[in-house]
Amino acid sequence: MWSLSKITDTIQNWLNQTFNPTWALIFEMLIVGVCVISLFAILGLILVLMERKVSAWMQIRLGPNRVGPKGMFQSLADTVKLLVKEGLTPGGADKLLFNLAPFVAMIVAMLLMAPIAFAKDFQMWDLNIGVLYVSAISSVSVIGILMAGWASNNKYSLLGAMRSGAQIVSYELSAGLSALAIVVLTGSLSVSDIIYSQADGWWIFKGHIPAIIAFVTFIIAVTAETNRAPFDLAEAESELTAGFHTEYSGMKFALFFLAEYVNVFIVCAIGATLFLGGWMPFHIGNWQGFNHVMDFIPSSIWFFGKTFFLIFVIMWFRWTFPRLRIDQLLNLEWKYLLPISMINLLLITAMAILKWHF
Amino acid sequence: MYRQTEIIKDSSEVSPGGGDLEEGGGAEFVINVGPQHPATHGVLHLVITLNGETIKKVEPHLGFIHRSIEKMCESLTYRQFIYVTSRMDYLSSHINNHGCALCVEKGLQVEIPPRAQVIRVIMDELTRIASHELWWGAMAMDLGAFTPFFHAFRERETINDIMEETCGARLTMNYMVPGGVMADIHPNFQKRVKDFIILFKSKVDEYDELVTGNVIFRNRMKGVGFLSKEDAISYGCTGPTARGSTASCDIRKLYPYEVYDKVEFEEILETGCDSFARYMVRIRELRQSIKIIEQLIDNIPEGDFQAKTKAVLKLPKGEFYSRVETARGEFGVYIVSEGGATPYRIRFRSPGFSNLSALDHMIRGGKIGDLIAAMGTLDLVIPDIDR
Amino acid sequence: MFIVKYIKEVWGAVRSLLKGMRMTGYYFTHHKEIITQQYPDNKAILNLPERFKGEVVMPHNENNEHACTGCTACELACPNGTIKVITKFEIMPDGKKKKAIDKLVYHLELCTMCNLCIIACPTDAIKMAQTFEHSVFDRNQLTKILNNPGSKIREGVE
Numbered sequence: 001m002w003s004l005s006k007i008t009d010t011i012q013n014w015l016n017q018t019f020n021p022t023w024a025l026i027f028e029m030l031i032v033g034v035c036v037i038s039l040f041a042i043l044g045l046i047l048v049l050m051e052r053k054v055s056a057w058m059q060i061r062l063g064p065n066r067v068g069p070k071g072m073f074q075s076l077a078d079t080v081k082l083l084v085k086e087g088l089t090p091g092g093a094d095k096l097l098f099n100l101a102p103f104v105a106m107i108v109a110m111l112l113m114a115p116i117a118f119a120k121d122f123q124m125w126d127l128n129i130g131v132l133y134v135s136a137i138s139s140v141s142v143i144g145i146l147m148a149g150w151a152s153n154n155k156y157s158l159l160g161a162m163r164s165g166a167q168i169v170s171y172e173l174s175a176g177l178s179a180l181a182i183v184v185l186t187g188s189l190s191v192s193d194i195i196y197s198q199a200d201g202w203w204i205f206k207g208h209i210p211a212i213i214a215f216v217t218f219i220i221a222v223t224a225e226t227n228r229a230p231f232d233l234a235e236a237e238s239e240l241t242a243g244f245h246t247e248y249s250g251m252k253f254a255l256f257f258l259a260e261y262v263n264v265f266i267v268c269a270i271g272a273t274l275f276l277g278g279w280m281p282f283h284i285g286n287w288q289g290f291n292h293v294m295d296f297i298p299s300s301i302w303f304f305g306k307t308f309f310l311i312f313v314i315m316w317f318r319w320t321f322p323r324l325r326i327d328q329l330l331n332l333e334w335k336y337l338l339p340i341s342m343i344n345l346l347l348i349t350a351m352a353i354l355k356w357h358f
Numbered sequence: 359m360y361r362q363t364e365i366i367k368d369s370s371e372v373s374p375g376g377g378d379l380e381e382g383g384g385a386e387f388v389i390n391v392g393p394q395h396p397a398t399h400g401v402l403h404l405v406i407t408l409n410g411e412t413i414k415k416v417e418p419h420l421g422f423i424h425r426s427i428e429k430m431c432e433s434l435t436y437r438q439f440i441y442v443t444s445r446m447d448y449l450s451s452h453i454n455n456h457g458c459a460l461c462v463e464k465g466l467q468v469e470i471p472p473r474a475q476v477i478r479v480i481m482d483e484l485t486r487i488a489s490h491e492l493w494w495g496a497m498a499m500d501l502g503a504f505t506p507f508f509h510a511f512r513e514r515e516t517i518n519d520i521m522e523e524t525c526g527a528r529l530t531m532n533y534m535v536p537g538g539v540m541a542d543i544h545p546n547f548q549k550r551v552k553d554f555i556i557l558f559k560s561k562v563d564e565y566d567e568l569v570t571g572n573v574i575f576r577n578r579m580k581g582v583g584f585l586s587k588e589d590a591i592s593y594g595c596t597g598p599t600a601r602g603s604t605a606s607c608d609i610r611k612l613y614p615y616e617v618y619d620k621v622e623f624e625e626i627l628e629t630g631c632d633s634f635a636r637y638m639v640r641i642r643e644l645r646q647s648i649k650i651i652e653q654l655i656d657n658i659p660e661g662d663f664q665a666k667t668k669a670v671l672k673l674p675k676g677e678f679y680s681r682v683e684t685a686r687g688e689f690g691v692y693i694v695s696e697g698g699a700t701p702y703r704i705r706f707r708s709p710g711f712s713n714l715s716a717l718d719h720m721i722r723g724g725k726i727g728d729l730i731a732a733m734g735t736l737d738l739v740i741p742d743i744d745r
Numbered sequence: 746m747f748i749v750k751y752i753k754e755v756w757g758a759v760r761s762l763l764k765g766m767r768m769t770g771y772y773f774t775h776h777k778e779i780i781t782q783q784y785p786d787n788k789a790i791l792n793l794p795e796r797f798k799g800e801v802v803m804p805h806n807e808n809n810e811h812a813c814t815g816c817t818a819c820e821l822a823c824p825n826g827t828i829k830v831i832t833k834f835e836i837m838p839d840g841k842k843k844k845a846i847d848k849l850v851y852h853l854e855l856c857t858m859c860n861l862c863i864i865a866c867p868t869d870a871i872k873m874a875q876t877f878e879h880s881v882f883d884r885n886q887l888t889k890i891l892n893n894p895g896s897k898i899r900e901g902v903e
Contacts, residue, residue, distance in 0.1 A: 058769040059508035062781040155389050159411070159726070229502055230574055238397040238500045239726050320568075320769045321762065322575050323502025325727035326411055336755065438824035441859040505769055512780050526796040526873065532859040540860060544796065568768045573758035 004300055005121035032124055036113050040106075040262055047261040048075040050308075051315055058319045079254065087250035090153060097151035102248065102255035105144030109262040111137050115191045116269050119279050119300035123192065130191035131183055134270055135176050138225065141263065142168040145227075145234060148256070149244040160243025163326055164234030168225055170333040175221035177341040181207075181214040181348045182274040191273055198277035201284065208356070210347045215275045217341045222267035223314055224329070226260060230321035233329060268310035272303065276310075279303040386414065393422045397500050397730045400740030402714075404729075411725045416718040420744045427745040431704045436462045436536060436671040439701070444530035446708060447742035449492055450684040452485040455534040457682040460615060461691040462536040464680050465673035471662040474538035475616040476654050480551070481521075481533065482682075483647040487558070488517040489685035489737075490640050490647075497637070497734035498569050501578055506569050513554075513561055520550050536671060538664030551655050555648055562644060570641060579634035583720040583732030586631055593719065594712035597687025598643065599736055602628045602636035609683035621653045636735040672699055686710055686737055710736075710743040793875040798858040801828070801851055802874040803891040810899040811892055813870035815846040822865035827855045845898055853879060854887040868902050 011031070015024040049064065049072065056063025064071030089098055115130035117123040127133060142165055149161020183189055185207060186197045197203075204211050224231035235243035245256045272278060279299035283291045324332065350356075391397070391404040398404065401422035407415040427446060431439040440458045444451035456478055463470060470478075495510030518528040524544045525531035533540050569575050585595070590603040600607045608625040610618040626642045628635035673695035681690040687709025694703040713736045721729050772778055784791075793799075805811050815832040833847040849871075863873060871891065881887060 054773065055504070057773045057776065057779075059505050060512060060772055060779050060781075061508060062779055062783070155387065159389075163411075232502065236502070236727075238502060239730050241395060316766055316769065316773075319505050320765045321503060322498060322569070322572065322578060323727070324574055325578055325725055327725060328574075328577055340755075434824050437822070437861065441824060441857060441861070515780070522797060523794040524796065526794070526798040526860065527858060530857070532857075532861075535864075540864065541796070544794070564768060568765050571761045572765050573761045576761075 004119040008122060036110055036124075039113070040110060040258065043265050044258040044261050045075045045079070047265065047311065048078070048257075050311070051261075051318075054312065054315045055319045058316075082251055082254040085250035087252050088247070090247050092153040093247065094151040094153070097147045098247075099252070101144050101148035101151060102252045102259070104147060105141060105259040106255050106262075108137060108141040108144060109259045109266065111140075112263070112266045116266065117191055117195055117273065117278050118303055119298070122279075122300070126190065126192050129189045131179055131189045131194070131270075131274075134266075135172065135179065138263075138267075139168065139172055141259075144259070145244050148248070152244070152247040154247050156240040156242070156246050157244050160234045160236065160240045160246070163236075164227060164244060166326070167227070167231065167233060167329060170330060171221045171224040171231075171337075174217050174333060174337040174341045175225055177338070177345055178214040178218040178221065179270070179274055181211065181341075181345055184345070184349050184352050185211075187352075191278070195273060195278040195280055198280050199283060202275065202277040202280070202282070204275045207348065208351070210344050210351060211275065213340065213344045214348065215271070217337050217344070218271055218275070219310070219313065221333075221337060222271065223317060224333070226263045226267055226314075228260075228264060228314055229318040230323050231329060232318075232323060233326055236323060238323075264311055264314060265307065268307045268314065269303070271310050272306035276306045277302075278306075391729075397733065398740070399496060399738065402738065402740050402743070404717075406726075406729065408726070413721055413724050413726065413729055416721055416729065418714055418717065423741050423744050425741075425745065428704050428706060432701055435699050436673065436701070439704070440534060440536075441530070441532040443706070444532060445741060446706065446745055447684055447686065447689070447710070447739050448529055449489040449739055450485050450686065451530050452481050452533060453682055453684040454689060455532060456482055457680060457684075457689045457691045459534040459536050460682065461678050461680040461693050462671065462673065465676070465678045465693065465695060466536065466667065466671060468537050468665045468667060470538055470616075470665055472617075472659045473661040474663050474665070476658050477539050477543055477663065478534060479616050479618065479621070480651055480654050480658075481525075481539075483650050484517050484520065484551070486685045487644055487647050488514050488521075490644050491517075493640060493685070493734075493737045494565065494569070497737075498575075500730050500734040501575065503569065503572075503575075506565070509561075509564065509568065513558055516554050516557065520547065520554065523547065523550070535664065537667040538662070540664075542663045543658070548655055548658070551651060555652060555655075558644075558648060562641075565641065570637075576634065578727065578731050579637055579735070580630075580632060582633045582724060582728045583636075583735065584632050585716055585720045589716065589719060590631075593716040595687070595716050596709050596712065597683070597685070598626075598636055598639040599687060599709075599713045599716070601626055602639045602735075603631045604629050607688065609681050609688055613681065615680075615682065617654070621650050623650050633731050633735040640735075640737070670699055672697060673701070681707070684709060686739065686742065687713060706745060708742045708745065710738050710740075714738055714743055793877070795875070796873075797875045797877075798860055798873045799876040800853055800858075800874050800879065801856065801862060801871050801891065803849065803871050805893050805896055806899065809893055809896045811870055811896050812868045812899050812902045813846050813849060813892065814868055814898060814902060815844055815849075816867065818865040818867060819862035819871060822861045824859065824861065825855045825857060827852045827857075828862055846892055849891040851889045851891050852887065853889060854884055870902075 012024075012028065015027055019027065052074070053063045064074035067073045067077045089095055112134060114125040115123065115127060115133055145164045146161045149157040149164070152158075182194060182203050185203060186194045188194060188197070198206075204215050207214070227234045235245070237243075240246070245253055248256060279302050281291070281294035281297060281299070281302050283294060387408040389406050389408060391406055393401040393403040403419040403422060405417040405419060406413055425445070427442055431442055434442065440455050443454040443458050447454055491510045491514040495507035498506035521531055522528050524541070524547050525533040585599070585603050587603045587605050590600045590605045595603070595605070596607050604627050606612070606625060606627060611625045623646045626639045626646060628639050630638070673693065675695055675697040678693045678695065679690060681688050683689070688707065689709060690707030692705040692707070693701045696702040717733065717736065721732050724732070803811050803813060815830055817830045820828045820830050829850040830846060831848040831850065832844055834842045835845045837843050858873070860873065863871060879887070
């Protein structure tokens with residue numbers, strides 16, 4: 001069967017035969033780098049278009065339909081527009097930080113790509129602390145936002161950045177706790193171990209109600225962590241015009257925009273990996289026939305299908321709900337999500353010890 | 359905070375009204391909301407003083423869209439000046455025109471034919487629905503939910519089509535003239551209004567499902583922008599803003615004009631005194647307006663649509679005042695006549711101005727998000743505040 | 746009980762959110778509800794009501810005759826000075842001088858479509874047209890002369 005892991009194996013074998021191991025490693029790194037950057041760009045294009053179409057249909061509109069067939073090249077045209085726009089730096093801004101901030105946001109998003117398993121045995125870096133790595137790196141993204149808000153010398157930007165700081169720091173807790181629930185069940189922090197542990201069923205089904213609660217808290221917390229509506233207080237266009245990126249224009253603005261979408265993709269990929277089995281096909285216990293049929297669907301399709309379903313859910317949130325207020329946002333985390341996920345973690349731990357899960 | 363101040367002092371582009379930290383307080387932060395801001399829906403300029411996220415003071419600055427409409431009206435005849443008032447509260451332009459026509463009719467002592475009276479009331483209520491629809495969508499948008507805006511515009515578009523067919527325009531109709539209405543209703547009018555009522559009744563429930571019941575929305579609204587009954591009265595608030603604070607002020611009930619004393623409807627009063635109460639008043643008013651239209655649409659009496667008036671209207675010497683209930687509150691027209699063909703002095707009492715003046719009082723101590731929510735429920739139309 | 750109240754609160758909140766999501770989900774899946782009108786493409790089927798106030802025009806019959814007597818009622822009725830009637834004296838066959846319009850200048854850029862001129866006109870010489878695409882590159886093009894060149898007043902209109 002066609003699989004991505006065979007392609008990577010072939011490339012690696014060829015490189016190792018032709019060059020000495022050091023050069024082969026350098027070439028592999030280069031190839032991976034190019035792949036990540038192109039995946040970054042493609043994801044940006046697809047997700048922007050998807051968001052615009054989803055919002056349009058929910059708002060009884062048609063959405064982009066002029067550029068290309070069914071408006072498919074709309075986001076490409078937008079990118080060209082943003083590339084030729086002038087990237088202004090405001091007079092009173094801190095030039096270094098102002099220009100650095102979008103790249104910080106983007107690099108963090110790129111780093112997060114490393115431990116994600118896109119298909120069976122198709123992973124950039126299968127490190128043994130994958131989940132920890134993700135939760136550690138994702139907290140760096142707030143630095144990009146704070147830098148942008150601070151360096152812009154704009155009061156709206158500063159307010160947006162401060163909001164975002166408070167928000168990301170608090171929501172990291174419940175995102176981490178709900179991810180921890182699965183780590184407890186699996187007994188491993190490695191992403192590939194977590195996926196292989198779901199070969200006989202995804203954790204959301206195997207873990208009874210506590211797993212579902214962990215899943216829901218995870219989705220809410222990552223929506224907040226990626227600054228998406230209804231938690232988009234850092235941007236809040238009706239309150240702070242555009243929040244931390246008020247002063248950005250042209251490609252620097254586009255990088256923030258891109259980083260947001262790639263972050264959404266990454267958190268959804270993590271969610272799919274932890275709770276929905278990553279690239280693992282849908283298996284039910286001992287139904288050999290059914291499981292066999294499911295195996296015929298390539299693993300990459302399973303992974304991207306689950307991830308895009310979660311992205312759609314997050315977009316659905318955005319186009320339905322009003323925005324929270326800053327104090328309500330923090331209340332939701334500290335009074336509801338955190339206690340719930342803590343008690344939930346206790347339940348899951350008890351379940352894991354007593355082997356109540358399937 | 360240090361660096362920020364230094365930078366501002368270094369650069370020459372210190373914006374007016376904001377910039378330096380106030381001496382002594384240390385923790386004050388002045389922000390200009392507007393005149394170009396997505397939540398002010400126009401060119402309102404609010405200078406807000408913040409302590410962190412908490413609002414200490416709100417100072418509205420007006421004058422960005424001042425066109426001196428009252429002075430303009432003094433050089434126009436009694437037939438001509440009515441159209442200008444459409445440009446004040448452009449969302450309830452019919453009702454503004456109605457108020458002016460009523461005042462001129464009061465001076466002329468003309469009897470308006472019953473057909474014209476009923477048509478006027480139906481048009482007023484349709485305008486009120488259209489205005490509340492736009493408010494509903496825009497307010498949800500202020501709170502960060504974009505979808506309701508488009509859903510509201512769908513129904514508003516239907517009303518606009520009805521207006522276009524009968525009055526010939528969608529926003530600034532200029533349909534009311536002294537003595538009646540400019541033209542008779544279109545033959546399709548009754549049927550289309552009835553279709554609209556059926557459509558609208560099913561859609562109003564959708565509004566409740568999408569926004570009113572939403573827990574985030576309720577939390578954003580409840581207890582925000584508290585305005586007690588006494589304060590509402592002393593600030594001169596009218597319309598849904600005051601009725602949300604249990605202050606009874608519906609001109610249609612208290613000083614009925616046209617056929618409002620013959621139709622059955624209730625004056626909506628809410629006891630919450632907060633933004634949510636004001637929101638509920640408007641949502642319930644939508645249903646009351648539908649009720650009024652339902653009673654009248656089949657009972658439009660036959661007859662003239664316009665009373666016979668002279669070619670040149672001249673009001674007798676004296677002072678005339680009339681008031682109507684627009685979608686935002688009491689709209690008053692005050693005309694001083696010297697007996698000529700143009701008014702000697704004219705003055706409009708617009709509801710938005712007094713409602714805005716209560717903003718500072720109701721929002722102190724709230725968060726920035728509260729300011730946006732409370733401002734949304736005041737339903738400000740800036741050209742109405744700043745004539 | 747505190748716990749029961751807490752759980753009820755959470756459940757009620759989640760339910761209200763799901764209700765809203767059902768609404769948007771319905772519209773997401775039902776594309777027949779889409780109301781977008783693709784404007785320049787639907788020009789052919791776009792029909793404006795006959796009362797629509799687009800711009801003031803002066804209808805001429807097939808003999809290039811109009812009904813305007815040059816009485817300036819429209820000019821007086823207009824609140825913005827949109828209409829300017831320039832009259833001339835025509836020498837009639839019987840040697841008498843008769844007042845007639847030379848030009849009826851209409852400033853579309855000043856017009857607010859209030860319909861007062863149409864009502865004021867005693868001979869129904871002008872009416873509202875159902876056009877609405879008025880944008881031009883030079884505002885001089887918005888100043889129009891309503892009567893056709895060489896047009897005359899129709900017989901019998903006083």
